[in-house]
Amino acid sequence: MGISFHTKFHIKMLGNMKVQKILYLSALLLMFSCSSLKKSMITTSENLQETAIHNAILDFSTNCNLFKKDSVFSVNFSDSVFNAANLVRVDERNYKDGRTHEWKRGSLYDGIVSVEISAFYYQHFYSEETKEKLPSRYVIKDSKLFYWWDADYPVTEEIIAVLWKYNLLQTDLIIPEFPINDSQKSAHYYFCKNDLSKYRRVVTNIGLGYYSPPILNCNK
Numbered sequence: 259m260g261i262s263f264h265t266k267f268h269i270k271m272l273g274n275m276k277v278q279k280i281l282y283l284s285a286l287l288l289m290f291s292c293s294s295l296k297k298s299m300i301t302t303s304e305n306l307q308e309t310a311i312h313n314a315i316l317d318f319s320t321n322c323n324l325f326k327k328d329s330v331f332s333v334n335f336s337d338s339v340f341n342a343a344n345l346v347r348v349d350e351r352n353y354k355d356g357r358t359h360e361w362k363r364g365s366l367y368d369g370i371v372s373v374e375i376s377a378f379y380y381q382h383f384y385s386e387e388t389k390e391k392l393p394s395r396y397v398i399k400d401s402k403l404f405y406w407w408d409a410d411y412p413v414t415e416e417i418i419a420v421l422w423k424y425n426l427l428q429t430d431l432i433i434p435e436f437p438i439n440d441s442q443k444s445a446h447y448y449f450c451k452n453d454l455s456k457y458r459r460v461v462t463n464i465g466l467g468y469y470s471p472p473i474l475n476c477n478k
Contacts, residue, residue: 299313300312302454306337306454307335309454310371310373311333313449314445315397318445318447322375329403330379330405330426331375331377332375332376332380334374336372336373336466339367340365340367341471343361343362344362361468369450369451370448370451370474372471374447374466375445376444382421382427382428383427383429383430383431384427384429385429390412390413392417393407393413394411394412394417395408398420405421443461443462446459446466449474458472460472
């Protein structure tokens with residue numbers, strides 16, 4: 259005996275209800291995750307750089323797919339954000355190499371700072387004479403390394419050991435060449451200086467300063 263039309267209809271309705279329930283629960287979990295993430299972020303601090311980097315790594319490791327693709331990330335902080343740079347014509351007489359164009363930085367976005375996170379496997383040269391020029395700060399998140407330079411912190415034996423562990427140091431004077439991958443994407447974070455929990459993330463293969471940053475309403 260075949261299944262009646264009404265039975266098929268009820269089965270279909272139950273199936274749709276299950277799908278809707280799953281979607282609803284997924285949306286609730288996403289909202290809860292975003293809410294929990296925002297609560298974990300630091301809003302203000304005397305150390306603007308450290309706080310912005312902390313918040314960027316927190317979001318990157320939680321919400322950004324790039325986190326899953328690599329195990330070592332270079333972090334760069336900037337306390338000034340500018341509009342897209344423009345390619346402008348310059349006077350050829352000023353350049354011996356015959357350049358006719360150069361990039362001119364755009365206007366300043368007041369009240370915004372940025373953090374860039376990108377996969378980076380460049381091996382830094384290590385010696386007793388040059389080790390003070392190495393990155394001095396790091397965070398390990400789920401066995402993945404984030405490192406950056408901080409002029410207020412000296413290079414310690416601890417971070418040197420970490421850099422060796424993640425194969426980021428070498429003692430050969432001949433620095434190996436690394437192919438440039440123009441398609442490789444980075445995560446750019448833009449934060450409000452007055453509330454570092456307000457931010458926007460942009461994943462792109464365009465360099466910072468060469469596109470218009472997202473709009474942030476920092477006065478609300």
